[in-house]
Amino acid sequence: MFAWRRTAVRKRVVVNLPDKAFNGVLWAQRGPLLVLRDVQLLEAGRAPQPVDGEVVIERARVEFTQVLAGAGGGG
Secondary structure (H helix, E strand, C coil): CCHHHHHHCCCEEEEECCCCEEEEEEEEEECCEEEEEEEEEECCCCCCEEECCCEEEEHHHCCEEEECCCCCCCC
8 A cells, every 4th residue: 555545544535536526534445445434526517415425436446536635534
């Protein structure tokens, strides 16, 4: 596991996919999967939409991840 991934766990991140993004707390990394909690779905032209439960994203689909400065974890 790369150092940036270890430092990003339990921090608020924006995970950017080709067609949408998710704003949430990076809760865990399980093999090729990222697990987010306290998530909002971000889509162009729409207000952020809250998402119930956890969101699981395949890392292969991720274009880039932003770690939000000063943003702590939730839970």
